Amino acid sequence: MSEIVDYDLYEVPPRWLFLRIETSDGIVGWGEPVVEGRAATVRTAVEELMDNYLVRNDPARIEDHWQTMYRGGFYRGGPILMSAIAGIDQALWDIKGKRFDAPVYELLGGRARDRIRVYQWIGGDRPSEVGDAAADKVANGFTALKMNATSELRRVDNPAAIENAVDRLREVRERVGPEIDIGVDFHGRVSKPMAKRLAKALEPYDPMFIEEPVLSDHNDELHTLAQHTTIPIATGERLYSRWDFKEIFESGAVDVIQPDLSHAGGITEVKKIAAMAEAYDVALAPHCPLGPIALASCVHVDTISPNALIQEQSLNIHYNESSDILEYLENRDVFRYDDGYIEVPTEPGLGISIDEDYVEQQAEKTVDWHNPVWRNEDGSVAEW
Template sequence: MNVKHFLRINPQLKNDCSNLLWSGYHYCVGASGTEPTTRASAIPPKTHTVTIPLKTAESTVKKPSTAKPPPTTSAPEPPAITCTYDMCYNILEVNGQQDPPGVTAMCKDYFKEKRKESDAFKLFSSLSKPEPKYIARIEYFRLPPRWLFVKITDEEGNTGWGEASLEGHTQAVEGCLDAWAQRYVGLEAEWVLYAISSTRKLGIPIYQLLGGKVRNKIRVYAWIGGDRPSDVEAQAVARKAQGFDAVKMNGTEDLGWLDSPSKLDECVARVRAVKALGLDAGVDFHGRVHKPMAKQLVAKLAPHEPLFIEEPLLSENIAGIKEIASQTHCPIALGERLHSRWDVRPFLETGCVDILQPDICHVGGISEMRRIASACETYDVALAPHCPLGPIALAANVQVDAVSPNFAIQEMSLGIHYNVGGQDLTSYMVDPEVWHVTNGYIDLMAGPGLGIEIDEEQVRKLSKDSKAWISPTFVGPGGELREW
């Protein structure tokens, strides 16, 4: 009997097979006379004949009849199909047969072993159609130096941590969180905590849900200098001793729309000094350099080969950025002021960006960041996420970095000039050693979920009376406000 015909007259079996495929299985049923194939390696795939007694309408529905019974004839041969071990056990389940002819103990053992080996099966079998759990509480914690952590708890005590840091706009974000808490408390927690709770239940990192890692280490860079960079050479030496092989610094102090060209020479000297130490150096214009000065500074920096030039102009000026990009061989980087894949799209289509730097807190989380990374890959644009933020944001970035072929380098805020008052990237973590840098890289975290543990006691302690961080204000000599 042909397998396709068998599936046609047994729709329940066909549906069950489809469900298995959806759950992550792979089985192949061979056509008559052909050798089927399978991915499983526990037992070599073989074909054999299984006899399946099919239930028919005549055998399941009793009809009164006064007609004489037909003459006794020999029962027809039960149909047989050619299948793999995978198919056998499925047929066994659907037809309710304990030991149909041809189905052996080996078939059962084989299928059970496949279930054990399949992470996809574990995920879907343990988490599909769970009893609904509802959000019981949403809390947020304003923390020094300038971070905002969020904790969501469901009615059974399952928790998930996130970070909603938006530099200089803490109170506005807190207002949004207050509004969302009123809407979401009492709703099902599945879509809020699904990724974290499922990966923790399975003991796997989130990057496994994103398709699996393509690297074991993550290249990182740190900051030197500050908003008004001065002696960066000593800081560069310290960063090299910490294990970094790349750094980033602000290109200039605040500049006027048209300022003295001599103010640009200091930037060039700083880049030259850092490069002489054997470090790669990215230069951040931070949108504070306007077009008349940006064109000059890019030209002066080009001979010294910076790792990238970041935000040569504000992101609103796509045409101006494209013009500058066309005049230099230096890679142009930007992205922290873009908040979705739709914001990113025109920069990719115009070809004016070489390295995209989306911020995972600004774009709304891991899912959107992953979409942006994939979009960049289609345009041959590298991914270097912006993250002068806290440990939760960095850990979330790393999940995307791990699965993105076009990932280049990750910003981290360890010792950044904003981290004052004694709090740093490691301050709110039980396991700060995950941020240890060796030869310019951190190891990819292997722990479940985000791969880090938050010190909740420290979070609650330091969040009391914490003040919101305010963006610096630059004022020019004429009293005019300038870009920070």
């Protein structure tokens, strides 16, 4: 019987944490367990789980390992534990696929599609000059874009704040036309009264969805918001398990869910969340402003999920100024973008070949990424 004999963790630029798991017969699996800005905390959680439950055990029993890591502690859930579980789960699926010489999706039921549509970010945290950026991405073949709606907002802000958001979306829509989809991310920055006003004001420009229109702390308000707009509502990047999503589905307010494969328990858990969503006629669009291992994991769940709509990816995203996803790969063509799609991978496991020498080199650098703390004009903390 093969067993897990070793593991290593690498914190690398711009803000990622990679996990390497090795088995007694020499198979290596990779995962990406991280909470952006909390890499050191998640690293400790991974070490605790690996040392207590995984080392010297059979890597093949993925469901049993998942249940043990989740249920083995009296306290469970939340971003740190679920992200640690997620990265370990990704690596175990990578190992299993390599053992059977098959892509992970083949072990999960096989393809539901041949290629996966992706969208490209435009603008930054404080979006500006998005029209030129949108036209450039469309010229490069992307058929879907996403942009932040606003910078920081007061709980009840002035009409100019609404007008600024409308002006940006109008500019993008006028530049790219009606055949391009535009997701608008509220990023949890928007209070309930402002969310209602923004949704109404943006509606004439037909966003593909409005994302995280209120913080996940206030998901009970999504049903009320849904009564004020015909724009599809998307949320879920700050939900970490199928139990977190249960209330969302039962409310009937959400049209697109966005679980993160590095935060919501990995491939094992998001596959189950996606199946729950299908039963409620809700589409899947996994959150992924992260690295190549997280993206590869998303792609395999997208491949098997009939309700997968579109995939976020971080190529050239504004967070990745120091490193980008392709730099860590030997087979960089695996995420080749063709007319706004990527092909389903065909190599075993997650389908990516990590450049281990480059990972070790980058891990020697000091990585200290934390999201900015924004403040309102009166000095109070604003949502980033």
